Amino acid sequence: xxxxxxxxxxxxxxxxxxxxxxxxxxxxxxxxxxxxxxxxxxxxxxxxxxxxxxxxxxxxxxxxxxxxxxxxxxxxxxxxxxxxxxxxxxxxxxxxxxxxxxxxxxxxxxxxxxxxxxxxxxxxxxxxxxxxxxxxxxxxxxxxxxxxxxxxxxxxxxxxxxxxxxxxxxxxxxxxxxxxxxxxxxxxxxxxxxxxxxxxxxxxxxxxxxxxxx
Ligand code: G3P
Numbered sequence: 001x002x003x004x005x006x007x008x009x010x011x012x013x014x015x016x017x018x019x020x021x022x023x024x025x026x027x028x029x030x031x032x033x034x035x036x037x038x039x040x041x042x043x044x045x046x047x048x049x050x051x052x053x054x055x056x057x058x059x060x061x062x063x064x065x066x067x068x069x070x071x072x073x074x075x076x077x078x079x080x081x082x083x084x085x086x087x088x089x090x091x092x093x094x095x096x097x098x099x100x101x102x103x104x105x106x107x108x109x110x111x112x113x114x115x116x117x118x119x120x121x122x123x124x125x126x127x128x129x130x131x132x133x134x135x136x137x138x139x140x141x142x143x144x145x146x147x148x149x150x151x152x153x154x155x156x157x158x159x160x161x162x163x164x165x166x167x168x169x170x171x172x173x174x175x176x177x178x179x180x181x182x183x184x185x186x187x188x189x190x191x192x193x194x195x196x197x198x199x200x201x202x203x204x205x206x207x208x209x210x211x212x213x214x
Contacts, residue, residue: 001175004052004161004183008032008042012186013049019193024052026105026127026163026183028083029059040076047077053125055105057083063092074102081124083107086114091121098122105161112146119151119158125181130174131164140164141173148177168192 002023005016008031016022025046035042043056056073060066066089070082074097081103084090094104098121105125106118110133115126128147130140147160159180165171168191174182184192 001179002052002159002181003171003189004055004181005189006031006163006165006183006185008035008046009186010035010042010045010049013046016186016189017049022050022052023181024054024079024183025050026055026083026161028055028057028107032057043073043076043080047079051079053081053103053105054079055081055083055107055125055127057107058093061089063089063096066090066093067096070097070102070104071100081105083127086118086126091117094118094121094123098124107163109147110143112143112150115147115158115160116150119154119156123158125159125161127161127163127183129164130162130170131166133164134166141170141177144174144179145177148179152178 003021004024004026005013005022006026007013008027013025032039047054058066058069060069066084073082074080083105084093085108086106094106097104103124105127106123107127109115109126109128118126128143133140144162162174162179162182165182165184165188167188171182171184
């Protein structure tokens with residue numbers, strides 16, 4: 001399973017890269033708005049911190065505008081994946097961009113039908129937002145199960161990025177289902193590595209070590 005960091009913050013990305021577990025990064029306009037740097041400079045800097053895919057989001061709504069915007073983003077670095085919201089215009093753009101060898105991450109996916117069409121249009125990734133579904137009392141993880149099953153049935157090469165991750169169980173459940181990727185916020189990444197019993201165990205071993213005759 002690949003782990004992406006869902007962040008536009010260079011310190012967070014550098015930190016997780018240093019753990020040896022970073023396979024890529026996803027950003028979105030909300031994450032980029034928190035950083036005090038121009039969008040393009042930030043994406044360029046992120047791309048230098050990982051050789052994995054770095055998602056940068058298009059904000060145009062019409063295919064004829066999404067396509068040139070995506071081409072511009074793809075020129076920033078070879079590992080840019082352009083994020084495009086799913087929809088009729090997004091599908092048209094994805095088909096064209098896939099033909100040009102540009103990786104598309106079809107985002108804001110909330111149904112299996114959207115994921116199926118995105119895969120057929122040639123998206124390299126689909127990003128179902130599970131936390132936002134859970135927030136409205138739907139079952140985000142059930143959507144991941146559906147999409148993974150459909151993609152396996154037809155051997156689609158499109159990879160499933162489990163997005164809008166809220167807590168470590170989301171990552172574990174996604175891994176059990178066999179989702180290709182989870183994109184994880186920094187705080188959840190930290191929670192994945194920590195356990196109070198590990199901390200207590202280290203403390204006890206150190207205390208006992210002090211009693212060992214040396
Ligand atoms: O990057 C897209 C997605 O992960 C956003 O998550 O927490 O804003 O629903 P969230």
